[in-house]
Amino acid sequence: MLKNGIRLFIVLCSVVAAVLLPKKSYIKYLPVSLFSSSIIMFEIFYFTVHKLWKVKGSVGAMVCDTCILIIGPYFFANYWVFNLSKGKFLPYTFINLVADWIYAYPIISLLRQLKFFKLKISSAKFFTLIFSNALMNYIFHKFYEKCIAPKHSKNHLEFGEADFY
Secondary structure, eight states: HHHHHHHHHHHHHHHHHHHOOOOOHHHHHHHHHHHHHHHHHHHHHHHHHHSEEEESSSHHHHHHHHHHHIIIIIIHHHHHHHHHHHOOOHHHHHHHHHHHIIIIIIIIHHHHHTTOOEESSSSHHHHHHHHHHHHHHHHEEEEIIIIHHHHHHHHHHHHOOGOOO
C-alpha cells in the first residue's frame, strides 16, 4: 500500500511539473529529454542485468517503477533544469549539483528505507553517475542546437505555405 502511495505521489508531482512548464520548453528541450531518458533506460537495464538494482515483487513491479521514475520525475526534472538555466553551463551545473545531491543522498536513502527498491551501489557512486549523465545531457543539447537543429530549420524554409495546399 505504501509503495502505491509513493507511486501515486510521484505521478502527481510529475503531472504538476508538466502543467507548470512553459510551453516553448517542450519543443526546445524534447530532444535532450528523450536522449536522457534513453540513457537512463539503458542504465537501469544494465543495473538490472548485473543485479545492482532490484525491485521487490514481480517483473511487472520493476517495469512499473522504472516507467514511473523515468517518464515522471526524471523526464520533467530534465526539462525544468534546462528551462531554469536557459541552457547556460554554470547555472545548469549548479542546479544539477544541488538536485543530484538531493536525489542521490536523502531521496535514495528514504526510498531504500521504505524498501521501494534496493540499489547496490553507494550514494557517492550514484551521485557521480547521475551528475555525469547531466553533463552528457548538456553536451548533447549543445551539439543538437549547433549541428542538428539548424539543418532542420533550413529544410523547413525550403517550402512556402502555398506548397502545402
